[in-house]
Amino acid sequence: DVKVTQSSRYLVKRTGEKVFLECVQDMDHENMFWYRQDPGLGLRLIYFSYDVKMKEKGDIPEGYSVSREKKERFSLILESASTNQTSMYLCASSPGRTEKNIQYFGAGTRLSVL
Amino acid sequence: AQSVAQPEDQVNVAEGNPLTVKCTYSVSGNPYLFWYVQYPNRGLQFLLKYITGDNLVKGSYGFEAEFNKSQTSFHLKKPSALVSDSALYFCAVSGFSGGYNKLIFGAGTRLAVHP
Numbered sequence: 349d350v351k352v353t354q355s356s357r358y359l360v361k362r363t364g365e366k367v368f369l370e371c372v373q374d375m376d377h378e379n380m381f382w383y384r385q386d387p388g389l390g391l392r393l394i395y396f397s398y399d400v401k402m403k404e405k406g407d408i409p410e411g412y413s414v415s416r417e418k419k420e421r422f423s424l425i426l427e428s429a430s431t432n433q434t435s436m437y438l439c440a441s442s443p444g445r446t447e448k449n450i451q452y453f454g455a456g457t458r459l460s461v462l
Numbered sequence: 463a464q465s466v467a468q469p470e471d472q473v474n475v476a477e478g479n480p481l482t483v484k485c486t487y488s489v490s491g492n493p494y495l496f497w498y499v500q501y502p503n504r505g506l507q508f509l510l511k512y513i514t515g516d517n518l519v520k521g522s523y524g525f526e527a528e529f530n531k532s533q534t535s536f537h538l539k540k541p542s543a544l545v546s547d548s549a550l551y552f553c554a555v556s557g558f559s560g561g562y563n564k565l566i567f568g569a570g571t572r573l574a575v576h577p
Contacts (some may be wrong), residue, residue, distance in 0.1 A: 391567040450508045453505035455505045456505050
């Protein structure tokens with residue numbers, strides 16, 4: 349089974365802190381994604397990566413950056429956390445370059461910024 | 463632009479009754495459609511997908527979905543609901559945007575199955 353592991357289930361940070369969210373997948377997938385989930389808005393794509401050291405902006409990249417130094421690991425960085433970044437963050441991975449492929453999700457990180 | 467609409471925030475069903483969770487989509491070209499489920503405090507799990515072929519797609523946990531091209535719909539169904547089916551359900555459409563594979567999600571529908 350594909351396993352996507354997010355390093356923290358819950359995080360509480362203060363405004364202005366730099367926050368790192370880590371994601372690791374064990375199936376050698378090319379593609380990795382970061383979403384945020386908010387009630388009534390579904391999932392919105394923040395950033396994605398289709399290869400090591402490659403990254404592409406999603407629909408809501410402002411206030412975030414990412415890093416993919418190894419194929420299995422994709423990190424989301426909040427440079428200076430703000431209260432409006434309080435949310436559930438979901439990481440996903442998928443194989444190949446076709447839109448027919450399933451994305452596999454981690455359990456999520458619930459981030460609270462105080 | 464590709465989009466997905468889930469018109470119901472919540473669906474309430476009695477255990478043992480059939481359930482339907484609605485989804486409509488807007489996409490240029492061939493639609494690739496997905497349903498995911500999210501149980502409390504968990505990530506999303508894949509249920510089923512439509513790529514091509516039969517309009518009725520069968521998936522995990524007894525769920526199925528019917529693709530209707532003329533109505534641009536992909537409704538999720540189950541003949542007999544279980545209390546354990548209570549969860550948040552997301553419809554998604556996949557396609558290339560900017561040269562890459564992306565999923566566009568609906569806002570989600572919360573399914574509540576009552577004993």
